[in-house]
Amino acid sequence: MSTDYQQAREALGLRLRELRLNAPDGRLTGTALAHRLGWPNSKVSKLELGKQTATSEDLQLWAEACGQPATYQELRARLAGFESHIRxxxxxxxxxxxxxxxxxxxxxxxxxxxxxxxxxxxxxxxxxxxxxxxxxxxxxxxxxxxxxxxxxxxxxxxxxxxxxxxxxxxxxxxxxxxxxxxxxxxxxxxxxxxxxxxxxxxxxxxxxxxxxxxxxxxxxxxxxxxxxxxxxxxxxxxxxxxxxxxxxxxxxxxxxxxxxxxxxxxxxxxxxxxxxxxxxxxx
Missing domain, CATH: 3.30.870 (Endonuclease; Chain A)
Known part of the structure; x- marks a missing residue:
């Protein structure tokens, strides 16, 4: 996996963490977000640390669960940027x-x-x-x-x-x-x-x-x-x-x-x- 690709994935993970910590209805813990999404806690952690590549559906669900659905297009654009290199x-x-x-x-x-x-x-x-x-x-x-x-x-x-x-x-x-x-x-x-x-x-x-x-x-x-x-x-x-x-x-x-x-x-x-x-x- 290229360094550029991994750096982009980690940057996306940081943005996801930022959305979780700044949810409009109050800061969400990783456990609380995982519960909302019906995901294992490990998936939230892997996405935020750049150890797993999110899907478009993951990003949409994340944005909605954090009360910020309008950020989905931004997240999707980030994903598309590095997916254009690693397919x-x-x-x-x-x-x-x-x-x-x-x-x-x-x-x-x-x-x-x-x-x-x-x-x-x-x-x-x-x-x-x-x-x-x-x-x-x-x-x-x-x-x-x-x-x-x-x-x-x-x-x-x-x-x-x-x-x-x-x-x-x-x-x-x-x-x-x-x-x-x-x-x-x-x-x-x-x-x-x-x-x-x-x-x-x-x-x-x-x-x-x-x-x-x-x-x-x-x-x-x-x-x-x-x-x-x-x-x-x-x-x-x-x-x-x-x-x-x-x-x-x-x-x-x-x-x-x-x-x-x-x-x-x-x-x-x-x-x-x-x-x-x-x-x-x-x-």
Whole structure:
């Protein structure tokens, strides 16, 4: 969790405490407020100390219980401010996976130069429908989110039209284990590897593969996207992070450039892909 995010959460907690202590009908104790809301005392404490992220509903109930319902919009604006950077999967996936895919489509459509590093799976913009279906299904099962898989797959496939825009350039790095990871049935992965080989040589795409045998100056870490050197998008198990401060951007750009030093391209990249394909079909 980023320092900026935690600081914002703690600041919101201080504001909640202020509202509790300055209730119009008299100062409320944490226990009294918890009783009014039907919450455990620990929830009030965690929200005020910035140890738990409030929901919009939590904020509305808090403002009303403190006799200051008009402050809800202010509280909601504070929450929206730091949620725009840290987007929990629990909140994002309430409406399913399609809205998340649509958001990524919009972000990539607004960008001219896109850099990516991926160490876990093939990036969405290069996925086949069957591969996307397998990955999204497993994600939905993990997060116990609505199973709008076909709508999400169609949205992800629409992103691929951006590859044919002459004004856009994709610089994508994949770690070799991605080519061998059975996050889908073997036959689906074979077709996906064929798709990757076909991408090499496209005017708009520079695809590099970092072989397992390459010397790495930094650990592979998690995947991320950099959009026009203005925004980084990365994810962890519980959330997506959309980051735009200068120091963070500079760090991710240095990381990407360092990983790029270990990548192979063109015919050498095709050879790595073909070796992974042969390993699948030889069993």
């Amino acid at each position: 929990s999967w629990r909140r994002q996936l309430v409406a399913g996976h399609k809205p998340v895919q649509d958001a990524h489509n919009d972000a990539q459509a607004r960008s001219a130069v896109l850099r990516a590093w991926e160490s876990s799976w093939i990036v969405g913009v290069l996925q086949t429908p069957d591969y996307a279906r397998a990955v999204l299904t497993r994600s939905a099962e993990l997060h116990r989110s609505p199973l709008d898989i076909e709508e999400a797959v169609r949205s992800r496939m629409r992103r691929q039209a951006l590859l044919y825009d002459s004004g856009r350039r994709y610089h994508i790095l994949l770690w070799e284990p991605v080519l061998r990871s059975l996050v889908c049935p073997p036959s689906v992965l074979v077709a996906q590897l064929d798709r990757l080989s076909g991408v090499i040589g496209m005017d708009s795409v520079e695809l590099g593969i970092v072989p397992l045998t390459s010397s790495l100056k930094v650990p592979p870490g998690t995947g991320f996207w950099i959009y026009d050197d203005r925004q980084v998008v990365t994810e962890v198990w519980h959330a997506e992070m959309w980051l735009d401060d200068a120091d963070t951007l500079a760090l991710y750009l240095r990381t990407w450039k360092t990983l790029r030093e270990s990548a192979v391209y063109g015919a050498d990249a095709v050879n790595v892909i073909n070796a992974a394909r042969r390993a699948l079909t030889s069993h």
